[in-house]
Amino acid sequence: MARKTGSHSEITGPRVRAAALALFARHGFAAVSMRQIAAEVGVQAGALYLYTPDKQTLLFDLMRTHMDDVLTAWAATPKAPTPRARLDCFARFHIRFHLDRPEAVFVSYMELRNLDAANFATIEGLRRTYETELEAILQEGKASGAFSLSDTKLATLAFIAMLTGPTNWFREGGRLSRAEIEDIYAQMVLNAAGA
Amino acid sequence: MARKTGSHSEITGPRVRAAALALFARHGFAAVSMRQIAAEVGVQAGALYLYTPDKQTLLFDLMRTHMDDVLTAWAATPKAPTPRARLDCFARFHIRFHLDRPEAVFVSYMELRNLDAANFATIEGLRRTYETELEAILQEGKASGAFSLSDTKLATLAFIAMLTGPTNWFREGGRLSRAEIEDIYAQMVLNAAGA
DNA sequence: GAGTGATCTGAACGGACGTTCAGTTCAAGG
DNA sequence: CCTTGAACTGAACGTCCGTTCAGATCACTC
Numbered sequence A, B: 001m002a003r004k005t006g007s008h009s010e011i012t013g014p015r016v017r018a019a020a021l022a023l024f025a026r027h028g029f030a031a032v033s034m035r036q037i038a039a040e041v042g043v044q045a046g047a048l049y050l051y052t053p054d055k056q057t058l059l060f061d062l063m064r065t066h067m068d069d070v071l072t073a074w075a076a077t078p079k080a081p082t083p084r085a086r087l088d089c090f091a092r093f094h095i096r097f098h099l100d101r102p103e104a105v106f107v108s109y110m111e112l113r114n115l116d117a118a119n120f121a122t123i124e125g126l127r128r129t130y131e132t133e134l135e136a137i138l139q140e141g142k143a144s145g146a147f148s149l150s151d152t153k154l155a156t157l158a159f160i161a162m163l164t165g166p167t168n169w170f171r172e173g174g175r176l177s178r179a180e181i182e183d184i185y186a187q188m189v190l191n192a193a194g195a
Numbered sequence C: 001g002a003g004t005g006a007t008c009t010g011a012a013c014g015g016a017c018g019t020t021c022a023g024t025t026c027a028a029g030g
Numbered sequence D: 001c002c003t004t005g006a007a008c009t010g011a012a013c014g015t016c017c018g019t020t021c022a023g024a025t026c027a028c029t030c
Helices: A009-027 A034-041 A045-050 A055-075 A083-099 A102-110 A117-144 A152-164 A178-192 B009-027 B034-041 B045-050 B055-075 B083-099 B102-110 B117-144 B152-164 B178-192
Strands: none
Touching (some): A009 A045, A055 A102, A083 A102, A083 A117, A083 A178, A152 A178, A152 B152, A152 B178, A178 B152, A178 B178, B009 B034, B009 B045, B055 B083, B055 B102, B055 B117, B083 B102, B083 B117, B083 B178, B152 B178
């Protein structure tokens, strides 16, 4: 037994990443073995090394892909005319986007400490870039008098922490729909900004 | 070589817990070995089992102790007269208390998935109890018209996520003091509640 | 239909893991 | 000063870890 019928690199590669993401999210990077990932894919552990040079890089690639996806999706979102509308738009974008990929969000936040120094710096840079997008909105609103905020840097961190929360508890078919959560959180953020 | 001069159960026990807490916070439960904890304490791995039945219980005890501490400290905080003052008080308490023990906060949040079912249920129950304290304040304020909130459950989760944020980035001697952070966050929470 | 290369197996590598335990050491009580 | 037992060592247990690699298999090309 070796090569299975119909197996291709373009199929197995994504399946490896999907299995790794799901397992890392559920049990944590350090608690998941390459053999578990392989079993999930239906392959022997050695075969994983056709798709990643090592376990650490597998984690890093998942996180970098996620961060790239966030930034790309936000860049493709039309810019609203006023700071208030832009903040509302950002809040709704953030919740919607993150609710669609809870595993990637969870891993990208929880497993930062398992990255080596160079990989950590890369991911941290991307995160900073995203935060800066929000802070720019807050600064504009503060300058124009649309928001009343004593510290835009703190508000940035506070809003992102708040808006990421639903990712940890949202379940399809729960008490509230995505749209309702989006509405409520957007309203709380606007309130908190003094808009 | 065995028993070192001046070593006692009352000294080594706390040192084991302190070393475990610090290492779990930095590297994660699954990534830390009993031998690393022992080395930090200055003891052989086998000696740890005089102070904990196993690694999982060591983690659980750290988390339960932390949750008990939170609830005890909050219970000892005087109740303010109005919902608005109580929310302000809760926000300041939460930030102050959590900024004083960032490692315990980090571990208690990040390592939930490494608890077995029974231990998880216990910790989750304590967490729920704490959240209920905040939600009660929000409900009173909503009922009295002091707050304008569409959903007190969501607001509870959102505020706790927001208020716990500083634990992850606060550094002594940074740009802002504890008191300043406390002021800013308390204000943002009151705004978000529509107070 | 032979040959080639991408894909995967299965076994092995040295090392680290959590946990146990017989034996050693030493502070303290009589 | 002798005994006792709490505190700890050091070695061992079986198991699993990440990673490597020679060899097997099979889809494809010519």
